[in-house]
Amino acid sequence: MKLRNYLKDNRLKRNLTQEALAGMVGVTRQTIIAIEKEKFVPSVKLALELSLALDTPIGKIFRLEDGQGEKS
Numbered sequence: 001m002k003l004r005n006y007l008k009d010n011r012l013k014r015n016l017t018q019e020a021l022a023g024m025v026g027v028t029r030q031t032i033i034a035i036e037k038e039k040f041v042p043s044v045k046l047a048l049e050l051s052l053a054l055d056t057p058i059g060k061i062f063r064l065e066d067g068q069g070e071k072s
Contacts (some may be wrong), residue, residue, distance in 0.1 A: 001064045008036040010054045010061055024053040 011021050011032075016031040023045065034040035036051075044048065046060040 001066055002039060003038075003062060005038060005062050006063045007032070007050065007061055010056050011036075014054055016054075020062060021050070021053060025049040 016024075018036070019029045022029045023031045026049075027046065031040065031042075035042055039056070047058055047062055050063055054061065
């Protein structure tokens with residue numbers, strides 16, 4: 001199983017730029033880019049802050065999925 005994220009999808013639904021979201025949670029734009037590209041796994045604290053900033057349940061942003069992309 002792999003941790004997948006849908007941060008970009010959720011951010012775009014809210015019409016937020018990477019920079020705006022970064023400012024809302026106190027990180028750099030580069031951190032948001034790295035999370036969206038799945039090159040960085042955020043801490044639990046940051047994941048929760050992103051969830052609050054996007055007003056979206058954390059399970060709709062971060063999911064454990066098998067190799068075929070199916071939710072587990």
